[in-house]
Amino acid sequence: MEGILALAADNLISPIILSFALGLFAALARSDLSVPEAAAKALSIYLLFAIGFKGGVSVARHGVDGTLLLSLLAGVALSFILPFVAFAMLRVLTRLSVTDAAAVAGHYGSISIVTFVAATSVLTSQGIASEGYMVAVAAAMEAPAILSALWLVARSGGSRDMDSDLWREILLNGSIVLLIGAFAIGLITGEEGFARIASFIDAPFQGVLCIFLLDMGLVAGRGLRKVRGVLSVGAFAFGVLMPLAGSLLGLGAGLLLGLSPGGVMLMMTLSASASYIAVPAAMRVALPEANPSIYLTLSLGVTFPFNLTLGIPIYLALAQAATGG
Amino acid sequence: MEGILALAADNLISPIILSFALGLFAALARSDLSVPEAAAKALSIYLLFAIGFKGGVSVARHGVDGTLLLSLLAGVALSFILPFVAFAMLRVLTRLSVTDAAAVAGHYGSISIVTFVAATSVLTSQGIASEGYMVAVAAAMEAPAILSALWLVARSGGSRDMDSDLWREILLNGSIVLLIGAFAIGLITGEEGFARIASFIDAPFQGVLCIFLLDMGLVAGRGLRKVRGVLSVGAFAFGVLMPLAGSLLGLGAGLLLGLSPGGVMLMMTLSASASYIAVPAAMRVALPEANPSIYLTLSLGVTFPFNLTLGIPIYLALAQAATGG
Amino acid sequence: MEGILALAADNLISPIILSFALGLFAALARSDLSVPEAAAKALSIYLLFAIGFKGGVSVARHGVDGTLLLSLLAGVALSFILPFVAFAMLRVLTRLSVTDAAAVAGHYGSISIVTFVAATSVLTSQGIASEGYMVAVAAAMEAPAILSALWLVARSGGSRDMDSDLWREILLNGSIVLLIGAFAIGLITGEEGFARIASFIDAPFQGVLCIFLLDMGLVAGRGLRKVRGVLSVGAFAFGVLMPLAGSLLGLGAGLLLGLSPGGVMLMMTLSASASYIAVPAAMRVALPEANPSIYLTLSLGVTFPFNLTLGIPIYLALAQAATGG
Amino acid sequence: MQTHKAKRVEIIIEAPMERRLTQALMGAEVTGFTVLPVLGGSGRSGQWSREGQVGRSGMVSVVCLIRPERLDSLLDAAFEVVDRHIGVVSVTDCEVLRAERF
Amino acid sequence: MQTHKAKRVEIIIEAPMERRLTQALMGAEVTGFTVLPVLGGSGRSGQWSREGQVGRSGMVSVVCLIRPERLDSLLDAAFEVVDRHIGVVSVTDCEVLRAERF
Amino acid sequence: MQTHKAKRVEIIIEAPMERRLTQALMGAEVTGFTVLPVLGGSGRSGQWSREGQVGRSGMVSVVCLIRPERLDSLLDAAFEVVDRHIGVVSVTDCEVLRAERF
């Protein structure tokens, strides 16, 4: 317990978290500070490219682990299952309609790549190794949850609207393509490719992450400002309890797969995190009746900051305790 | 005198100044070269974050100097007083209306953060130390001048329109929040935080400044092209004499405070520089009758290049002579 | 031949080419991956500034070569002549109208700066030196071809619409001004200037190029998707044969000038590459009847990828064989 | 100058639906339209601005100039898409130059 | 398709005044509007373009679709804000789908 | 609120022609106009989007509010420029506040 707190405290005063806090503060205080949309998108392209590429290089370096395929399958399975857990919790804790609850549940089966990046940063700064292919697992977990959400609505007799176009949009979503593509480039070009672009994708990485989290803080803060009253106490509770529940499922999967302590911690983080890019766009198309304020605020305004500040240290401590690492 | 000229010559052939000159040339020659608005805004976020953070780290490194608070107070006082000096000079040198003169005066009480950044670059390249908290002084000087400008108008029976909203907008202006916030992050995370993101905020700094100044040159040039005839000779004279007058007030304040030679030079630069972001936006709201071409051209087209090229070497030479440093 | 293949294979698995391939794949698969316009423009400003600056520093380092002026003249001459070669080939290989053929021909007399940058990257990674002023030759080759294109149309009794405004627009085109300007800044500030901003313009260069080529791949892929049927087999053949023909003219010029092997290869690359920024914009104004899909697709969708993958290794092998370097 | 009667239809719609709308328009043989960016707005589902968004959210404005007799098929096609989604549709009388283009 | 008479009001105003305008609109119970970006323009105070600007300057275009009977209160609220500022206001007759939304 | 009859002219034109158009407008003493960005569109020359462009391509929308009696000289000036180029021109009746500005 003390270890967690020390790590959490250490985590909390990193430039990354403080940048997020600065953005949150600026937005809540209604400052006009803002990161242009194009710049935020450019930063996320950088982060996805860098994290994917480094994952690929790491796999090229250490060879393909026998558990790579199993981990991908586990990721897909988790992404399918987590929305059901989330849906059940929402029905107990809140009075959301079936459609709203299903839409929220879809977000929690999918993942937040920035939370994943923040978790790898903590691992790096603690000198803990992890499987490079966890990046590919992250990509594999993005989409399946959307299916579960739609199934939950359909089961209740709700409408669902899933054309083949939407399928292509989800599976060939920009962030999935970039992540997997950069992973492949890292895998193919390996150490030599890394040497050529390391001063671009490695050196400035933490700093870029700061600016990106500044923007995330601004966006989260603006969202929170607007929803006073939209979210019940139960919904808030869900936003904190669900990542913890998810992380335990991730822990189980990681242990079964025999991942390294770092790998287990990343699997927990992926399970605990909630999407706020790919899934919301899909939900606008497939479940337009669901209220975007609810799922965006829960995912971005509650669960994201929770994971960033307290969640990650908790998952790391649990992963280390459970693996004895 | 020779020393100033040598330093000025040295300063003039730096990549930074030449990039500004390139932008100025391109705009005056009506090239279609342009930096996208979003990119320019992203660069200024980078510069504010980096300069604030480095200031905070420097304070964390050297401990809080006893003069920190006094320097902040001196900055606020200068920002209040300088508009009156500017207003008096404008009434003598030009035929601007009270409203226009007051609006211009407001700009000269406030500061230009890029001029400040350029001055710190010269200090760094000359190996001269300065107080890290001068960044906080810069932030403190942004807003008070606006009040003086409005008071000057009100005194002459002109209208003024200062609602509490405008107050919040000015004080929680994006650049103030980012500068102070990054300063705080640097202060809290200190040497350790710096080590984590140095390759982002330190290594590429000078280069980013080049591109930013290229854009400033473009903007200044486009402004100058449009105002042939808007500015009288007297107004141009003001654009050069006012920064010199301001710098002398800054010199006095710096000496009274007992700042280091570098700190005195920065205080002079802050007093000499004129705002072209925060104050113009406030003036559009509070003094819509004032002509923006006049204040923008003076601040950005005359005083900014003057400070960048000749002003900074002069202030450095004076600061060194006066402090014996 | 084997050498070429080995080099081509080596070239093909560099992160740069793979990033282009990723973009191409994403666009052809209709992923929504996209680089914001402002970010792409910012990247190209970075690349132009860096490549121009490094060229200038290299000239400052090695002194002005006696062949500088002759090389510039040769570049201008090539830019004038190449459109006639292209026009003749197009009349043989395709059934394009005179206007369309002339518009396409204009693109092939001008140059693609990204192809040039990719070629210099290959030289750098192979440790082969080249004349720094080739950057200035690149700038000199941008515009003359436009005149040839308009002359080709006028000769056939077609309309031409060339006002003095258009001249200024072409000659003071943003990319020419930035390239020449940055070259001049590099020349003036030399080694000292380079030391100050090397960690900005040198270290991240290859990585930035990856992201830029990702975007080029996206743009090329979107273009290719739309033009199924617009381009005949003959037009495709032209898109591959013309760069080879152009490169031979460049080879001749390079040998006559007595350039280094690297310089000859760059002269070949410039002759082989086709414009897709400056010339298209000029053509929209001067030859609005010409169909933009044709010239953009040929230049960006056929010739650019050909040069990037196979062309550059071929030109290098030929240049080395011919110079015995 | 000779002008011709036409209708100007303006459809403000969520960005993720843009491609579906333009495809429906093409399906109804409306091949002329222009898409403009939107910074923010307010409606029954509250106020929003592009700054507060992550990803491909936000809205766009699609403007179609069309011959009056083709209006109904356009509105039917558009309505199909916007029906369950947030957004607004307005129609204005206008005159166009170069009627052969429409 | 069933349409309903409405007014389309377009207000082009300085960006620093945008929030004040939308607040005034909300105050007058006009809760539906859309904000579009503006690249540049020209008027009595001369020509400008976004490229020649630093900071939060420039202009935006605010479009409101509104029931005809509510037009006057909208214009009163808007006029209050634009009065001393640069910018223009225009009103066009239009038809809207889904009248219950306005 | 007192309003005055005016015309709203909307010209959608290729970005490389923008400066030529606004200069022609100024030449015809039309000194009031606003330029809006365009993301993409479709017409006789096919569909395009800003994402598929390199460089200063794409289109812009130029909006002019003008007194009815000045419409013809505006359209003549505009037609001169758009004639051989792709793009569309539409004219709508509108009402403006503050007529002294036009």
Ligand SMILES: Nc1ncnc2c1ncn2[C@@H]1O[C@H](COP(=O)(O)O)[C@@H](O)[C@H]1O
């Ligand atoms: N009356 C209106 N006038 C102009 N735009 C509107 C209006 N109502 C809604 N909108 C736009 O449509 C979006 C969604 O509206 P709603 O479906 O009412 O939430 C808003 O954010 C606005 O951008």
Ligand SMILES: Nc1ncnc2c1ncn2[C@@H]1O[C@H](COP(=O)(O)O)[C@@H](O)[C@H]1O
């Ligand atoms: N007649 C007009 N038509 C369209 N936009 C206009 C007109 N007059 C002014 N504007 C816009 O309003 C801004 C300020 O106008 P002004 O207050 O006349 O300087 C201009 O920069 C244009 O963007």
Ligand SMILES: Nc1ncnc2c1ncn2[C@@H]1O[C@H](COP(=O)(O)O)[C@@H](O)[C@H]1O
């Ligand atoms: N009927 C229309 N309604 C709205 N915009 C149009 C229309 N036709 C053409 N456009 C716009 O004008 C551009 C060029 O049209 P075109 O010359 O027909 O290829 C298109 O890309 C659209 O942005």
Ligand code: NA
């Ligand atoms: Na999850």
Ligand code: NA
């Ligand atoms: Na000052």
Ligand code: NA
């Ligand atoms: Na060429």
